[in-house]
Amino acid sequence: MSTTVILANGSFPQATVPRKILQNAQRIICCDGAAATLLKANLVPTAVVGDLDSLDPELKRQLQDKVVHIPEQETNDLSKAFRFCIQKKWTDNIVILGATGKREDHTLGNISLLVDFAKTSPDIKMVTDDGCFQVLLDSSTVDAIPGQQISIFAMVPDTPIQSTNLKYPLNGLIPTAWWQATLNEATDTSFTLTFPDNHPILIFKANCL
Incomplete structure (x- = not known):
């Protein structure tokens, strides 16, 4: 794929x-x-999208046939890049990289955007050096590795969550703070989360393969 x-x-x-x-x-x-860092890794971007406030003018000239300038300031560059992909109909198997680290407010904002993106691209993932984030829009069974660390975040208040194959069963837990369903552990090759419709869940799996 x-x-x-x-x-x-x-x-x-x-x-x-x-x-x-x-x-x-x-x-x-x-x-x-991000285009500058990518080129240093000897890879070439398909497109460079954003308001271009952090793109060196010389690099902008070199990549002029790949640059997509979106000057509006209502959304960040990650949102602009995602919308560009949707316009191109590249909606399947999108993976976001480089969205964490550096400023913590940017990190939190980028992670939270996954919930919005998943409404259009349900299988979208954000992969970091430590693991991967994904969104569950409906009750789901998720592949895992026995012993894999799992953290779960309810993105809507008053979300009761049931689980199977987790070391610490959730048993209808209604998280009232982000930390309350973190640092769990898979006990099998998959686990199941059951929760109400229209109550998306964000999960983090450590050490994704």
């Missing part, structure tokens, strides 16, 4: 898994200044 990578301008991937995804991607859409 072909992969579309959106490379944000956070910490450039260093771990084996995200670097392999980047190297094998069919297309790489860079958020603004």
